[in-house]
Amino acid sequence: MKLSPWIVTGMVLASVGFLAFGNVRAQTVPAPSATPTPATAEAASAHAKATYQELCTGCHDASVIETQGYSRAQWDETVHSMVDRGLTSTPEQLDEIIGYLAKNFPPQGSQK
Numbered sequence: 001m002k003l004s005p006w007i008v009t010g011m012v013l014a015s016v017g018f019l020a021f022g023n024v025r026a027q028t029v030p031a032p033s034a035t036p037t038p039a040t041a042e043a044a045s046a047h048a049k050a051t052y053q054e055l056c057t058g059c060h061d062a063s064v065i066e067t068q069g070y071s072r073a074q075w076d077e078t079v080h081s082m083v084d085r086g087l088t089s090t091p092e093q094l095d096e097i098i099g100y101l102a103k104n105f106p107p108q109g110s111q112k
Contacts, residue, residue: 048100051093056082065105072102 056065059082070078075098079087083094 045100045103048096052097052100055087055089055093055097065101067105069105069107070101071107072098075101075105 053062056062068074068078079094079098079101083089089097
């Protein structure tokens with residue numbers, strides 16, 4: 001059986017790679033933490049607030065929005081109704097705004 005030059009080259013490279021890296025032990029890399037650190041959570045919250053202020057307070061006074069006290073589902077419905085009225089944003093921005101509003105302005109009596 002005659003081997004093509006490409007197959008021979010591949011076999012040689014594979015052999016060299018095995019010899020060069022065959023004795024390297026696998027290193028375990030710790031998985032990223034699923035729980036955000038206070039610094040990353042604070043930064044995400046600050047970014048969400050800035051997005052909310054940029055996209056919502058151009059048409060609405062913040063005090064009107066922030067006194068609504070809606071559930072997450074109600075904020076979702078409200079924000080998406082703004083898209084129907086002309087709000088231009090990305091889906092990621094909408095999710096960010098909805099999460100920010102639901103966390104910071106829940107129904108009265110709910111914990112933040």
